[in-house]
Amino acid sequence: MYTRCGDLGSAWKVFDEIGEKDVVSWNVMISGCLKMGFAGQALELFRRMRSEGFELNGMTAASVLAACGEVGDLGLGQEVASLLEERGVEMNSFVWSALIDMYAKCGDLEEGRRIFDKLPRRDLPVWNAMITGYSQNGLSDETINLFNAMKEANVEPDKMTLVGVLAACGATGAIEIGRWVDEFALRSGLHQNVYVGTALIDMYAKCGNVSRAISIFGSMSNKNIVSWNAMISGFAFNGKGKEAIVLFNQLRNEEPTLRPNEVTFVGVLTACVHSGLVQEGRDWFRSMKPEFGIVPKIEHYSCMVDLLARAGHLEEAWNFVLHLPEKPDAIMLGALLCACRNYRNVEIGEKVMMKILKLEPSNSGNYVISSKIYARSKRWGDSARMRGLMRERGISKTPGCSWIVVDNQVHEFHASEGLWAISMEIHLILETLIYELSIEGYTPNIDLL
Template sequence: MAMYSTMQIAGVSPDSFTFLYVLKACSGLPAFETGWQVQGQIFRHGFHSDVLVQNSLVALYAKCGQIGYARMVFDGLYDRTVVSWTSIISGYAQNGEPSEALRIFSEMRTCNLKPDGIALVSVLRAYTDVEDVEQGKSVHSCVIKMGFEYEPDLLISLTTLYAKCGQVTVARSFFNQMEIPSVILWNAMISGYAKNGFAEEAVGLFREMISKDIRVDSITLSSAILACAQVGSLELARWMDDYVIKSDYRDDVFVKTALIDMYAKSGSVDLARIVFDRTLDKDVVVWSAMIMGYGLHGRGRDAIDLYYAMKQGSICPNDVTFVGLLTACTHSGLVDEGWELFHRMRDYGIEPRHQHYACVVDLLGRAGRLDQAYDFITNMPIEPGVSVWGALLSASKIYRHVTLGELAAEQLFLLDPHNTGHYVQLSNLYASARKWDQVGRVRLLMKEKGLSKDFGYSLIEIKGKLQAFRVGDKSHPKYKEIFKELEELERRLKEAGFVPHAESVLHDLNYEETEETLCNHSERLAIAYGLISTSPGTTLRITKNLRACVNCHAATKLISKLVNREIVVRDANRFHHFKDGFCSCGDYW
């Protein structure tokens, strides 16, 4: 742009090539004013009907997030080429409006214009974003018909389509077709695995890249870090961090954000904070990731403090920031603070989404304000969804409020009939209220519907290795020792006066539990194994895929005191730190 000014001062007239170069140079600049300036120059020099220049301008506006201006330029074109259409289609896709992109694509087809490879890439992206595999497949057959099947660029698009829609095996077959996959193809595959819960595969592929000495970029790292976050091993997290520090992308803001999230999800909010403090030019996403991390660990006060520090730094919160704040408040019993923050959202022009409403119901519900929670739901401006009713059901379970629980369950069975979790929650609610006949009725209902309860398991990390334990698991080579330790623990717990609750009893549909002795079976095994496998003073880090129940909390608190160890338990939602008979979220349950 500076060069262009110099040229003007020198009195040299620009031609269409000049503008193409100028526009290309501007695409990296975020300021759309640049596009505006360039457009003025284009008009002044009479290139407003040059289709090449105008196409370029459409793409530039779209990249700056100014899709409205892009559309204006596009609408002003009287001789549209495939490139013009592709520019506006990809523009809408890039700006989060894939449906509009697809609408324009069908409009293009009515003009009898044949899409080329690049046009199909843009259309595939739009179908990927709306997660419509079926329509994506029809584009795929179109790709085959046109003979673009082996084009590397289309291979990337197809890999992304199938990977993002959960068909990772299909995606992998495309990946395997390339003899020498480009970095983008590697990235598409790694992020596809990571986003669909195939964290091990994602990490494996990343390791393969390293071992083959293939150059990674910041996107590879971000995706691999996301995968590590899902694995949840602190040792793996440290290894990843170490790799990043030695790479060229140690200061990349995307990479940093992913690292903060990874450490928080791997159990160390303090290491997350260290990465956070070392991040320069923190944007709202970085702050939100850290706030979310505190929320995950029940450190609501720290989350709120960070929120004020963020505003001090003139960073404006967004919808995700509030999700983090609200969950942080919920996990630490800061009911009034959470309620207040929820009502501050509109001050920032943020319209609460389902997730925010669900957070508030959770916030009120866990504090025992069930009627207020229900009242809140009935006054919602949007139709309450699964997350909202789910939060009400779990709160009803905790406080044994059968009527509200049944009401929530009824909605959940309508909205989400095949989700086993809701039935289990309802059954546990009945169990907590000693309505054993109703417990049996729910079990029967589940059997009728052909639903089965997945076996819960807990994971424990010992020296970087994750070990899974299932209910009554005897497959471990050291199982005799583990069971012996477990007996010893139970004996000491009884001595200490631990009285188990007869709640949360539905673990196996074919087995009638009436009482649970300690915490969940799988978790007790993990703790027992941890006690015999780690040296005293080591923190025990346990991940479980079940919601923690009252028993787990009471028992784990007591165990941490008895054995004088810090025990960290992660359930589906968050971490609980137990130390000396104290839990990070207090007795707030």
């Protein structure tokens, strides 16, 4: 009762007073620690349980594996998997899904997939564990392909499935699959689920369909701060900076129970970046701590450096880098390096090069951009030196990567790579896209090649 009510202290007191504990009492306490966010304590409790001679059962395993996933303890997770096999513990879908989820969260997706593939019968929790594992590890193609296999197996998705798939759709631009999920959510009554609704907003915004994202946002009766953040960021990434700021002010004025957080301000500052709102960006950044009690983090500084650099304020951007409370990251320095190339500023460009090549010595893009900064200033020797340094270190240029969806199947291909699978259809679609771009007056900017 105490663990369900969130009173862990009282639960511990009652647990310690139990004279003769059994597996059930251990399981309740382990599960309670996990549900209240104390995964480390749950694992310590499991070790104590084992040291006192108690054996785990399926319920113990499900909780402990979940805790291992939360803290990234692959070793203990593997130990639990071995114990399950040695003791002949009866496995159900919740234990299997917990095992797959643990491997996915600990980064061993190959082992998770091996377990998934060997199961003779897979129900919804097992499918969700594997789909979510792929999605959370950024393997969007695998997520979508497995989702299609799930549909073919006539297993109906739930809200957890949809959230994982929508994240993959947003990452790859697979809007047709996203639309199928949207229609399914409408039919199944999941549209009003705050997690599904928010995932739909995020997916449509990333795929460029801002109007549909706005429609879903407006129809949601229950929005949390993540929902507002998704819509603010959706406006931002589609160049609608003023709309993002208007929505942010609406959040402040109409939702007194919701407080803007660090992610909100990443969205607001990104809106300023993509719309060139330099002074607005400065003002919002300066207001974070005094007005909202939010200490700017590296992500917020990155936005400011990007904003100033894109607008040509390279000295001010570099000054931001020099006065950071922590070391600059590669994203921030990369944005400034690109701006130095675009504005032909070799002086600051060289300062950025020194930092970014130490931080990312194997990133081919940094060498290529540095070489072009010198070439644009006709410093051919320095340009050649950067290319030579790249060869000396055995670094090859990373090929460009694109995705295309044909018949609900995501195909990924790289520059200079043959399109062996259904190449005729893919070439046809690409030629159509190139033709439509030319009608709109688009011409490639070869200065950026």
